[in-house]
Amino acid sequence: QVQLQESGPGLVKASETLSLTCSVSGGSMNTYFWSWIRQPPGKGLEWLGYINYIGSTHYNPSLKGRVTISVDTSRNQFSLKVNSVAAADTALYYCARGSLLGSTLVFDYWGQGTLVTVSS
Amino acid sequence: DVQMTQSPSSVSASVGDRVTISCRASHDISSWLAWYQQKPGKAPNILIFDASSLQSGVPSRFSGSGSGTDFTLTISSLQPEDFATYYCQQASSFPYSFGQGTKVEVK
Numbered sequence: 770q771v772q773l774q775e776s777g778p779g780l781v782k783a784s785e786t787l788s789l790t791c792s793v794s795g796g797s798m799n800t801y802f803w804s805w806i807r808q809p810p811g812k813g814l815e816w817l818g819y820i821n822y823i824g825s826t827h828y829n830p831s832l833k834g835r836v837t838i839s840v841d842t843s844r845n846q847f848s849l850k851v852n853s854v855a856a857a858d859t860a861l862y863y864c865a866r867g868s869l870l871g872s873t874l875v876f877d878y879w880g881q882g883t884l885v886t887v888s889s
Numbered sequence: 890d891v892q893m894t895q896s897p898s899s900v901s902a903s904v905g906d907r908v909t910i911s912c913r914a915s916h917d918i919s920s921w922l923a924w925y926q927q928k929p930g931k932a933p934n935i936l937i938f939d940a941s942s943l944q945s946g947v948p949s950r951f952s953g954s955g956s957g958t959d960f961t962l963t964i965s966s967l968q969p970e971d972f973a974t975y976y977c978q979q980a981s982s983f984p985y986s987f988g989q990g991t992k993v994e995v996k
Contacts, residue, residue: 813976813987813988813989813990814933814976814978814987814990815987816978816984816985816986816987818984827983827984828984829983829984829985830890830984831984863932865932870923870935870938870939870942870944871938871939871942872920872921872939873920873921873922873923873938873939873940873980874921874980874985875923875935875938875978875980876923876925876933876935876978877935877944879932879933879934880932881931881932882932
């Protein structure tokens with residue numbers, strides 16, 4: 770059974786860099802699209818971006834170039850960095866596996882989520 | 890960017906009711922649409938992909954339909970475990986995007 774687990778600081782100061790890591794167990798990282806998705810408290814879901822196993826990335830332009838996703842397949846991990854954070858970046862951050870089901874890229878395995886609060 | 894708009898934002902229903910949730914895309918997304926269920930304190934769970942294909946292990950009371958810009962998720966007979974928030978997600982173009990969610994509440 771594939772499992773994902775986020776780790777990283779739960780509190781980040783405004784203007785600093787948010788850094789999270791997702792550890793993947795129970796399956797290979799090959800052929801999938803390793804994603805970060807966030808959910809502000811009480812709100813909906815926002816896709817931040819993904820990386821595949823060879824390091825190709827796509828990011829959501831709404832974050833204005835502040836996002837970097839990297840992968841370390843030797844450790845079965847991928848990571849998220851969001852720089853210059855502000856209060857609006859306070860959210861529950863999920864890592865998720867993107868899979869092609871039929872013709873659609875869907876998120877079929879998710880971590881439990883980690884709450885990151887940006888403090889002033 | 891493709892904007893996804895769900896309606897209604899919430900629906901009150903009873904066990905056994907038929908529930909229908911709509912999702913509209915701002916541009917044609919063919920059938921590149923998925924539906925998720927999210928329960929409080931949990932990550933979302935994939936229900937439907939390719940607009941109408943049921944994910945393995947998902948009860949057959951869930952069904953999806955539509956193509957282009959208009960999509961529907963139907964729960965044929967609502968069960969107690971189905972009270973949750975439902976999201977549509979498009980995978981037609983970057984950035985991938987979700988609807989704002991529809992909360993199915995107890996009537």
